[in-house]
Amino acid sequence: MPGGSIYVPQDDKFTGASPQQMYEKFWAEGAKERWIMRGVKAAIGLAVGIGLGIRFSLPSPVLTGIVLAVVVAVADAVWSWKKHEDTAVWRGKRRGEVITARILRRRLTRHGYRILNGRAVRGEASVDHLVIGPGGVWIVDNEAFGPDVELAQYGGRLFFGEKYGSRHAKELNEAATALAEVLTKQTGIPLTIEAVLAVHGGYMRRNAVIAAEGLTLVRPRRVPDLILKRGMAALDAEQIELLARTAARELRRLG
Known part of the structure; x- marks a missing residue:
């Protein structure tokens, strides 16, 4: 990391890397974790949707759960994309x-x-x-x-x-x-x-x-x-x- 620390050994993969390059690397490496967390959130949405469907006697609680799960997953994906897109100018991808x-x-x-x-x-x-x-x-x-x-x-x-x-x-x-x-x-x-x-x-x-x-x-x-x-x-x-x-x-x- 830039500046480093005398107590933490330097990682060669970061040597000479700019903050933008490090951000891109961490973002790419975090893709799998983001997908896992999105799946967890969608599963919670599914359970909540089914529970609401049963609670309010909706015709198809399972369908309600699936719809809510999809909404949660899409919302999380959009939020994640926007967070990354907010750095586009800093990363030099946009002017x-x-x-x-x-x-x-x-x-x-x-x-x-x-x-x-x-x-x-x-x-x-x-x-x-x-x-x-x-x-x-x-x-x-x-x-x-x-x-x-x-x-x-x-x-x-x-x-x-x-x-x-x-x-x-x-x-x-x-x-x-x-x-x-x-x-x-x-x-x-x-x-x-x-x-x-x-x-x-x-x-x-x-x-x-x-x-x-x-x-x-x-x-x-x-x-x-x-x-x-x-x-x-x-x-x-x-x-x-x-x-x-x-x-x-x-x-x-x-x-």
Whole structure:
């Protein structure tokens, strides 16, 4: 294991392995155990279903048990797949910026928002997404974390597991300031740009929104809700168009 211990002998099969490789290995090795546990859960579902069928005098208690067993097995399989799929960006199987861009486009364009992906101030900051609309201007970046990394804020500071999240907050706040200065100078529209980090993987409380150090952390699917609820700038259609055209012209496109 990375870091190791002087009390535990090193296992050669883990030497040089990344956390992602180790996760994949453990996941593959745990397949048999997951199938066994799924069978146990299905058997419990079968017994409960038969018991309920008898208790409520249903026409076919055995069929009721079989149906419940199948439902339990399918639900367990779906939960297991989702748990693994939640690590896809961290494992490099999917791209976080592509996922978030699709969500932003689908949810926000019908509300009058313009989405510019992969933009940078020349020689300075870069961001994954620039969102311009009636509620104001936002930058959204993406970050992937391992499944055991808990994201939280304590005493006004961000924590990514045992590490401070201050560097991420500082970089994104500086990017927001740089972009705001460019757009304000070129359009004459006073702007304050808010920074959001779309979190892929890691552990956050269900539906949590973490805000500290000038940065808001949220799951990608909830970024549009955050923007729609918290937007306060009240930009009109003409200003949105001007800002979008100026951003497209002045900000370098990445990739």
